[in-house]
Amino acid sequence: MKNITEVSRAFAALPERVTAAQIAEATxxxxxxxxxxxxxxxxxxxxxxxRTVYRDRDAVWKWYAAQPFARPNRxxxxxxxxxxxxxxxxxxxxDTSELADLLGLTRRAVNKYTERYPASEAKDPFPPADAxxxxxWSQVRAWFLRKNDPxxxxxxxxxxxxxxxxxxxxxxxxxxxxxVDGRIxxxxxxxxxxxxxxxxxxxxxxxxxxxxPVEWLAEVLHLEESGQAEWLAELLDxxxxxxxxxxxxxxxxxxxxxxxxLTALAREFGFNKExxxxxxxxxxxxxxxxxxxxxxxxxxxxxxxxxxWLIRNRKLRPAEPDGxxxxx
Numbered sequence: 001m002k003n004i005t006e007v008s009r010a011f012a013a014l015p016e017r018v019t020a021a022q023i024a025e026a027t028x029x030x031x032x033x034x035x036x037x038x039x040x041x042x043x044x045x046x047x048x049x050x051r052t053v054y055r056d057r058d059a060v061w062k063w064y065a066a067q068p069f070a071r072p073n074r075x076x077x078x079x080x081x082x083x084x085x086x087x088x089x090x091x092x093x094x095d096t097s098e099l100a101d102l103l104g105l106t107r108r109a110v111n112k113y114t115e116r117y118p119a120s121e122a123k124d125p126f127p128p129a130d131a132x133x134x135x136x137w138s139q140v141r142a143w144f145l146r147k148n149d150p151x152x153x154x155x156x157x158x159x160x161x162x163x164x165x166x167x168x169x170x171x172x173x174x175x176x177x178x179x180v181d182g183r184i185x186x187x188x189x190x191x192x193x194x195x196x197x198x199x200x201x202x203x204x205x206x207x208x209x210x211x212x213p214v215e216w217l218a219e220v221l222h223l224e225e226s227g228q229a230e231w232l233a234e235l236l237d238x239x240x241x242x243x244x245x246x247x248x249x250x251x252x253x254x255x256x257x258x259x260x261x262l263t264a265l266a267r268e269f270g271f272n273k274e275x276x277x278x279x280x281x282x283x284x285x286x287x288x289x290x291x292x293x294x295x296x297x298x299x300x301x302x303x304x305x306x307x308x309w310l311i312r313n314r315k316l317r318p319a320e321p322d323g324x325x326x327x328x
Contacts, residue, residue, distance in 0.1 A: 002028035017054040093134035138187035138196035259300035
């Protein structure tokens with residue numbers, strides 16, 4: 001459930017007549033079935049010959065603000081946005097308990113976000129956990145900070161004004177650019193939290209049919225080294241190129257001539273099968289100078305060759321040696 005300040009902001013962005021779905025979204029609930037049964041809840045009118053009921057936004061807000069659960073001193077998460085902005089975790093990936101502890105929430109509260117904003121229904125779903133139950137902190141942070149800061153609405157012609165979208169995309173671009181305790185926090189993609197915020201907003205904008213030029217995006221993110229613009233373009237194109245596909249890998253053990261099939265290979269590097277298939281189709285000898293390693297007659301690939309290819313092509317960050325290895 002959102003706090004009263006978050007709900008107030010959400011209501012301010014609603015039209016004068018609102019539907020039950022809009023009220024639920026603005027207040028952070030899955031539905032408002034129980035409220036509708038309350039005699040004190042504002043009534044509404046159906047649209048012309050339809051089934052959708054429209055209620056007066058201001059009347060609903062007045063009713064909501066008067067409820068005990070809307071009081072600023074209610075139990076539950078308060079000042080969540082402030083906590084999100086000030087949080088400075090040491091880890092890149094956090095499980096549910098670690099995320100709850102960081103933000104002063106309960107595990108149940110964190111799980112509620114996954115229930116209310118599932119990928120199957122929400123336009124901007126809560127970041128999914130990887131196979132180990134961990135989420136990217138920078139991705140979660142970006143989600144919380146744009147939850148009440150939606151992409152600018154489209155104009156009468158159905159298109160969004162690029163000037164407005166640009167301001168929205170860059171709203172938190174500078175976050176994390178200054179060192180804390182002598183270091184800058186970089187996430188699993190090697191990005192600052194501000195850079196990741198921009199990338200996540202760009203992905204959401206693209207999903208809403210709003211074009212975001214990759215060349216411009218690479219420039220504002222200062223990804224100007226050779227190959228980085230292409231890496232960014234693929235990051236935006238591959239659906240799962242997020243906390244799982246490009247997460248740091250543990251140092252490799254002696255792989256020798258290990259060969260694995262599609263499913264095992266995907267699991268080895270934290271990808272899903274579709275990502276491996278994409279690389280195999282997109283990076284062929286006919287298209288590029290550095291093709292994806294070919295499979296043999298048993299449909300297996302050499303693990304070491306694949307690892308080296310992924311690192312060369314910025315699909316995988318090379319593992320850093322531990323202290324002992326570094327001192328050797």
